[in-house]
Ligand code: ADP
């Protein structure tokens with residue numbers, strides 16, 4: 214066979230290969246079924262998105278993941294009077310705590326030590342005081358009232374081992390700054406066990422990606438804390454998590470001076486930042502760290518982020534300075 218024919222055959226093969234590749238890549242994008250479900254649990258909206266080539270598997274996996282989130286809510290929610298956490302708050306002691314309660318308190322204490330008490334789950338009496346004061350008198354509590362409740366705030370009075378948890382006199386715990394991240398992480402574990410490879414679980418800004426989307430990484434918009442129709446940036450997620458704490462979701466008065474994230478040293482809401490976003494390898498740590506950094510403020514907060522391996526962050530001060538940690542990744546826009 215002469216060279217001319219060889220070239221022609223080679224050329225035909227290349228064209229066939231090219232066409233085959235195009236078809237395969239088009240199919241890999243379109244053959245996935247997209248499932249998106251939302252449910253209101255733990256006082257927020259949980260949304261699960263799954264891409265799978267098996268619709269039934271995806272449906273079953275999502276149902277199991279939602280059951281897991283509800284199971285966790287039934288243990289850790291203080292608005293449910295029968296939850297384990299409510300019982301601990303009421304009785305001051307709890308025998309044979311579940312693994313869920315144990316690991317949440319254990320990790321909370323880790324972040325308390327790490328932040329010199331900026332993260333402190335004993336702040337619930339202060340939140341109860343705000344709630345009472347604004348609902349009954351539509352005005353903030355007095356300094357005296359705050360000082361009185363502040364005496365109950367100190368994570369060092371929590372004693373924990375596998376058999377028993379005790380809290381100090383008059384103390385009440387809240388896991389609002391950490392438990393949603395835990396539930397997101399546990400939901401992802403369930404999805405993995407159901408053989409799901411591409412999913413996103415979002416609990417009101419506590420977001421965890423499992424793998425990628427069929428067409429690439431997950432792109433997550435970080436909301437402008439003062440304009441919900443605007444975003445600050447977009448970040449890529451792939452097998453990791455992002456969590457944002459802000460003063461804009463839950464507040465007691467319109468100027469947001471009294472909102473749901475408390476500085477345990479003062480008894481007043483933390484006001485140096487208006488939002489703190491943390492990217493970490495899992496949602497449990499991202500959630501706890503974002504609340505911690507929100508309380509710590511710009512300098513100490515950024516210092517903490519830089520000191521933690523595999524943790525990045527973006528924080529916005531009330532003067533609207535936007536600060537990014539050294540390895541903070543953004544999607545090309
Ligand atoms: P969100 O719950 O809106 O996602 P966060 O993750 O920042 O926001 O958690 C805020 C919740 O954390 C509060 O509602 C309260 O239950 C709890 N919390 C408030 N201040 C502190 C604090 N200093 N340390 C630990 N938890 C806190």
Ligand code: MG
Pocket residue numbers: 389390391456458499500501502503504505
């Ligand atoms: Mg948090």
